[in-house]
Amino acid sequence: MQPPIIRPIEEKDNTPMAAVIRTVLESFDAPKEGTAYADTSLENLYDAYSTERAVYFVVEENGKIIGGAGIAPLAGGDENTCELQKMYYLPEARNRGIGTTMIKRCLVKARELGYEKCYLETMPNMTAAQKLYAKNGFEYLDGPMGNTGHHACQVQMLLQL
Numbered sequence: 140m141q142p143p144i145i146r147p148i149e150e151k152d153n154t155p156m157a158a159v160i161r162t163v164l165e166s167f168d169a170p171k172e173g174t175a176y177a178d179t180s181l182e183n184l185y186d187a188y189s190t191e192r193a194v195y196f197v198v199e200e201n202g203k204i205i206g207g208a209g210i211a212p213l214a215g216g217d218e219n220t221c222e223l224q225k226m227y228y229l230p231e232a233r234n235r236g237i238g239t240t241m242i243k244r245c246l247v248k249a250r251e252l253g254y255e256k257c258y259l260e261t262m263p264n265m266t267a268a269q270k271l272y273a274k275n276g277f278e279y280l281d282g283p284m285g286n287t288g289h290h291a292c293q294v295q296m297l298l299q300l
């Protein structure tokens with residue numbers, strides 16, 4: 140067994156990564172509307188993150204995509220704020236330090252791209268994710284920023300880069 144590889148998303152990763160995101164959201168009983176589940180970009184993450192000031196990384200282990208995360212400009216936000224987006228992992232990727240490694244990689248890239256703040260949204264029942272975000276310096280907000288369309292994600296956090 141080889142250790143997991145974190146790498147930029149490739150076009151061939153679109154379908155497996157969409158499946159990871161949907162599987163995780165279904166496992167948390169997340170609504171399909173108002174979450175990443177319904178995002179029009181979900182079937183083509185490679186193109187969605189092949190834009191200026193955006194990047195998406197996948198985690199591959201033994202030829203299988205087991206998770207991913209990315210950053211992109213915050214929709215409806217100012218030019219200095221990015222959003223940590225679509226950070227989802229299958230159960231076999233959890234509790235192994237992969238999430239921490241991925242957050243750090245995304246935040247390094249965010250700083251390289253000139254962002255000053257990083258925003259994220261999650262759901263109240265995703266408590267392990269919230270602990271991970273807080274451990275990495277994200278702080279809770281009283282309400283949403285920007286216009287992500289994720290009205291079902293009722294927890295918002297922000298990190299000053």
